[in-house]
Amino acid sequence: MIPAAFEYYRPKDMDGVLTLLAEHGDDARVMAGGHSLIPMMKLRMADVPHLIDMQDVGGLSDIEITNDSIRIGAMVTQSDIIAHDGLSEVAPILREAALQIADPQVRYMGTVGGNVANGDPGNDMPGLMQCLDATFTLIGADGERDVPARDFYEAAYMTAREDEEVLTAVTLPLPKGGYAYEKQKRKIGDYATAAAAVQIVKNGDTCVSASIAMTNLSDTPIYSADAGAALVGTSVDDAALKAAVSAMDGDIDPTEDNRGPIAFKKHVAGVILRRAIERAWSRA
Amino acid sequence: MKDEVDNREDRVANLKGMGCSRKRVEDARFTQGKGNYVDDVKLDGMLFGDFVRSPYAHARITSINTEEALKVPGVLAVLTAADLEPLGLHWMPTLAGDKQMVLADGKVLFQGQEVAFVVAQDRYAAADGIEAVEVEYEELPVIVDPFESLKSDVILREDLDPTADGAHGPRKHPNHIFTWEAGDKEPTEEVIANAEVVAEEEMYYHRTHPCPLETCGCVASMDKVNGKLTLWGTFQAPHAIRTVVSLISGIEEHNIRVISPDIGGGFGNKVGAYPGYVCSVVASIVTGKPVKWIEDRMDNLMTTAFARDYWMKGKISATKDGKITGLHCHVTADHGGFDACADPTKFPAGFMNICTGSYDIPTAYLEVDGVYTNKAPGGVSYRCSFRVTEAVYFIERMIEVLAIKLNMDAAELRRINFIKKEQFPYTAALGWEYDSGDYHTAWEKALTTVDYDGLRAEQAQRVEDFKAGKTRKLMGIGLSFFTEIVGAGPVKNCDILGLGMFDSCEIRIHPTGSAIARLGTISQGQGHATTFAQILASEIGLPADSITIEEGDTDTAPYGLGTYGSRSTPVAGAATAMAGRKIRAKAQMIAAYLLEVHDNDVEFDVDRFVVKGAPEKFKTMKEIAFAAYNQAIPGIEPGLEAVSYYDPPNMTYPFGAYVCVMDIDVDTGVPEIRRFYALDDCGTRINPMIIEGQVHGGLTEALAVALGQEIAYDDMGNCKTGTLMDFFLPTAWEVPNYETDYTVTPSPHHPIGAKGVGESPHVGGVPCFSNAVQDAFRPFGNTHTNMPHDHWRIWKMANDLGLHD
Known part of the structure; x- marks a missing residue:
């Protein structure tokens, strides 16, 4: 559990980071909280000759809430999310999800940026951000660009981020309606057996919009537009729930691992989604 | 000289001797990060x-x-x-x-x-x-299945002569290690063949690992x-x-x-x-x-050091009103690539022959076949005496299976088969002599405390509600009653590599009335420095706070066989008491000399010797200690030291009654432990606080094993559970609140009546958690399902029973 030798950098600003990235290309990796990258390096599964620690780069730890959006700096930790009163008020699903990530020690170090940028299908924030239709801001030598969370993930650990780019912020429209982040895991600290993020808007007794994303049930997070659509226009009755679960089931592609075989994961995904929708609906 | 503390009760309290929940002296350094690992x-x-x-x-x-x-x-x-x-x-x-x-x-x-x-x-x-x-x-070619191994042409151990005997007798196949038998084969088979009722079950006790933090x-x-x-x-x-x-x-x-x-924890791994x-x-x-x-x-x-990996096949016979008549057990034991099991030499399957459990079973037979496979060697006793967890799991599952066959309540079936108080010392069919027990009292106390009948009524209602579609949660009531066999052991039948399994204590009393005692054991978190000082305090009348306990340095400590199998208190604890009594015997002579009376005219009283009939005339142990070093006493050597090597006359047999109440989400396979009640009888209780801590720890490791902890391999022999992401180590989050309780049935042969407790909760806990899961599905046809009961396997139980749409 000892990594191969690597050079360690701690630049003071983003220019310093980008210069290092330009110099070393895919031999370099930026590190936020390090809670995914360092274990991979220790297992010698990630070969990182040049490690760029982002801790001293300023301006990445703010949470800004405006009338219509929330901007979360990449270095904001899960713990910051949980502790931020304003955020809990306008987007309580973020706190509900963050509380289900790992344990307090990890949450003090683990960041939103690292969680969404790493591309690990087990991470909770990617699916959550797809549900909330967030946008990721990337900075590179040619300046900034925005990529929707729903277009960001290509395969396990493969994302739209180029090797020379750094993810600096997550921006999301103010969530509306009821919410739920439902996660089944084997124990504290575990990745999800299945997790569902649901944000749902109600008008009278009718669902007018619903957004649904699933975690750790494919090699990327799964935003299931069809599952959301199955709820819209309904009173979220049993038939609608079944239709949403069925649509979601068509979108996920879990693999067997120590958490269980595929049939189990698909079944649990359905149960978890159903519970998430019911809870979100009750809060809508 | 008048002692500072005159009141007898105060003098007893001042010693912090046996029965006192003395705080752990080790914790000052451990909680400050000042341990020395x-x-x-x-x-x-x-x-x-x-x-x-x-x-x-x-x-x-x-x-x-x-x-x-x-x-x-x-x-x-x-x-x-x-x-x-x-x-x-x-x-x-x-x-x-x-x-x-x-x-x-x-x-x-x-x-x-x-x-x-x-x-x-x-x-x-x-x-x-x-x-x-x-x-x-x-x-x-890789062999990970012991049954396949015994049929395979692939010879794993090419270094061994395939036709030669192994260390434990003849081998049936190049990949076979030993066959070990206990009990009477033919009579057992005959009893079972002619029985009114026979229940049979095959069960796999999966491979796991002690996984100490260090x-x-x-x-x-x-x-x-x-x-x-x-x-x-x-x-x-x-x-x-x-x-x-x-x-x-x-x-x-x-x-x-x-x-x-x-x-930092051993649990057999070390x-x-x-x-x-x-x-x-x-x-x-x-x-x-x-x-x-x-x-x-x-x-x-x-x-290093896996545990368990036993494939157990059982038959249990009974009369139709539930009196057990016979037990047959065959084990195929997967020992991995080398036979490195840590057992006393004559017991290649450990004390698996305690598998008749707490029950008066007249006839029994056990046969164990050890087998080589392409898995890591080990076979250690993970928080249990040698293979006792396997034995207790086996019998506690067989009891449940028999109860199903008889359509009888499993608590009642246990009750009518328990060894009775008056039968002790009791010689079991497989040879062990149980020292003492009062199982019925413990069982009634446990069932009454948890309102067992009420729980069964609630469970019946839950089943009705489930069938009516009102709930998707089932309720399981897990029962277990265990008898441990610890304190290995008598040199006549217990040795490791030819070293008799005695243990030792050496005491030096310093002139000012404090002391150091060294033992052949070694604490890995058990709190020896705390509890052994308490034994001594009560035996020699010096405060526990004035006694240093030292272990683990072979240049200074007396020879002993170490700490595992709950043997420290039964063996080294006995040595400590015996060494203390030698100190006291010499102190008596010194006191008599100082008080100018005959040796027989003084008697020990808490922390002093008093002249019989004249309690105002006394010498405290502190005074006696000083005298031992500063006075020329005719016929007595200077100094106050003693050493004892204790060869126990028998094992000790702690026991306990556990009840677990569990709610199970049928759709996700997630179990929720609502209540866990643990009654332990470890004989004389030295430090109730430490006992409670031991019970909590043992139950938590039991929960781990029953609900998900395993060392699993794929067909290529790749270990699938090599990190703590996949190897389940419970945290405070996964652990329920435990209710602890006790009865006290001292060991008749141990100097202070203590039996050992560190491993009881693990031994009794595993079947209790497992029985709770299995019991939840009993109304729907479950007889037995193998552990570990992690989410997907519980879900599979429900799925196999048709409980999902």
């Missing part, structure tokens, strides 16, 4: 060693090239079997009478096996050196000038390790000093001798420098 040992010029390990479970090694590794900066040496062979150290004897490769000798037999030992200036250079060692493997490790330091080897290590049996090191290295035993410093110890010693001899070896978590889980 083996990885805290840092010596000048110390080097680090680590292993190149096999990625394959079964392969021939065609070449090992160390050239590139030796070029890595900081790498000083790479040892292979070829380097150890001239010293005769490329293989080592195991505790089970087999031998084990120290470094791969031509082939590997399990994934993670030690292939080469890289010695470097620091552990970083060692890790880089490991990467640079080039090993060529030729893969061989992994195994050592520091070997060979002083070439004076010829002395000092070996610090995570040893649960430091004295035995010294003897083993001497026997295999040829270094005379007086030139070896083994030190077990603070140990009983055996591992290749890392041998390689560190050799590397220190070769380099002339101290060499440290510390396992990482993956090494620990994948290579």
